[in-house]
Amino acid sequence: MEKGIHFDKTLQGSGLRVGIVVARWNEECTSALEQQVIAGLSNRGVTQEDIVRCSVPGSYELVHGATMLIEKEQVGVVIPIGVLIKGETMHFEYIAEAVSHGFMALQLAKNIPIIFGVLTCLTQEQALVRSVGDKSHGDAWAATAIEMGLLAR
Secondary structure, rough: OOOOOOOOOOOOOOOOOOEEEEEOOHHHHHHHHHHHHHHHHHHHHOOHHHEEEEEEEEHHHHHHHHHHHHHHHOEEEEEEEEEEEEOOOOHHHHHHHHHHHHHHHHHHHHOOOOOOOOEEEEOOOHHEEEOOOOOOOHHHHHHHHHHHHHHOO
């Protein structure tokens, strides 16, 4: 049996308003993931008019960007996209934990699904495999957003 999440092939997001907030840090990876997310949404019936996008400097700022999309753009689900790569200091751990808790608190406070679209990788190679390589996550995040957005309606 193939591992991973399997989505209903008939999953359709027409009429769902989706927010995407993208961190510019590690842009090679985040840009590729954003393109895949948009393609995944489009392939499942979400129109370009219903996809609202913004960018922020880094992953730490994703929570605020997601908040702005919810409050100002009335989206039904948000996909924050970021890539964190462990370095030589504790910075990675602090940012990953803060962002994780921020997304959970935000989705509970606003009753809007937030998809955890932040890669937390130990190396640049891992980040590339999961963003531009054969284990990319963008399409799965799009499908998850549609499923959760429809559930929240």
